[in-house]
Amino acid sequence: MRTTPPDSPTTHRRWRRIASAVTATAALLITGLTTAAHAQAADPSTSKVTWTRSCALPRHQGEMACNALRVTGGRTAFQQQHGISAQAAEASSPSGYGPSDLRSAYGLTSVAANNGSGRTIAVVDAYDDPNAESDLAAYRSHYGLPACTTANGCFKKVSQTGSTTALPTADSGWAGEISLDLDMASAICPNCHITLVEAKSASMANLGTAVNEAVALGAKYVSNSYGGGESSSDASYDSAYFNHPGVAITVSAGDAGYGAEYPAASKYVTAVGGTSLTASSTTRGWTESVWRTSSTEGTGSGCSAYDTKPAWQTDTGCTRRMIADVSAVADPATGVSVYDTYGVDGQGWATYGGTSASAPIIASVYALAGTPSTGSYPAGFPYANTSALNDVTSGSNGSCTTSYFCTARTGYDGPTGLGTPEGLGAFTG
Secondary structure, three states: OOOOOOOOOOHHHHHHHHHHHHHOOHHHHOOOOOOOEEEEEOOOOHHHHEEEEEEOOOOOEEEEOOEEEEEEEOOOHHHHHOOOHHHOOOOOOOOEOOOHHHHOOOOOHHHHHHHHOEEEEEEEEEEEEHHHHHHHHHHHHHHOOOOOOOOOOEEEEEOOOOOOOOOOOOOOHHHHHHHHHHHHHHHOOOOEEEEEEEOOEEEHHHHHHHHHHHHHOOOOOOOOOEEEOOOHHHHHHHHHHHHOOOOOEEOOOOEEOOOEEEEEOOOOOHHHHHHHHEEEOOOOOEEEOEEEEEEEEEEEEEHHHHHEOOOOOOOOOOOOOOOOOOEEEEEEEOOEEEOOOOOOOEEEEEEEHHHHHHHHHHHHHHHHHHOOOOOOOOHHHHOOOOEEEEEOOOOEEOOOOOHOEEOOOOHHHHEOOOOOEEEOOOHHH
């Protein structure tokens, strides 16, 4: 089997394409807006769903973009499942999957009700969401989840230095990302505490500092829903920000289709890919495939150009770090409900997708599973417990020379890793 070298013409073409996209949308990015991307899911019944990226694409080396995609039109899988017309969808009611759907899909219904007490999930994002706590309260109230507030000690919002008062500048796009992350943590682990750590900008240095602050504050589960281009600096970022034994750190694999991103490529994190999730008549009640809408829209995956391979990865086609490890729902057409009221995007209820949804879902599954053992790297846990995962065997996120880098198969593959959660067995260790 012939392997495309990580630092290959294919890799260079990918980043030239991203650079071209940045140039073409520069005027809109200045205001924090991007044009809506049109999505057609693999399932024809969820066609004509449209969305827009919440955050600007990276403009500079070392800058990250959030991986949240907000649905702007069409009829989602949830709406079809419940007989809701696209025209009836309003900001006053959910139009995507809620907590009960996600727990059912991933075998978490009973454990979500009984686990998580005393555990803290940290969410790391850039900039400030002034309405984070009130929007979180609205989401949890609607779905009957226990209150999680500053007053009762469940919720905490801090800057990358730990300050509760000197917070970053507010940003509408990242506020949508923050709401998505907080709501997914709530959906999967309603008994967990949540700490939101806000970096002062979207640079890797500031976001990495926020990761360190999250760990310093005691979080054993840290979700990161952002990414950017790989670089020769990644090894130094690994040691400076992500080498935290005994802490489960999850990172989105990306939303631009086949191709590796950082920090998902870090050997110390759990890289989380994305799926399309639909209800079915199977025993499980759900089916999943690789999320892909077009050649530039879908879950990320690939062989890192810089990061070394962790000991627990045994695939032979990539001699360096392979993305992803596991996966969860990310297709906007089969997206999740989020409540957000800040800025031009914050109109109340919205449906979101992107691997920004899957990363906090997996971080929260780790939290339900319990405190990682001292000195462990939880990214390796699923590799020792593959039978406790739903193997995703259909779909592709692009074209690649080595088939499993971009195409689902039985066992490990790049787009979905080892699969999606089926209970907690793959996330303990």
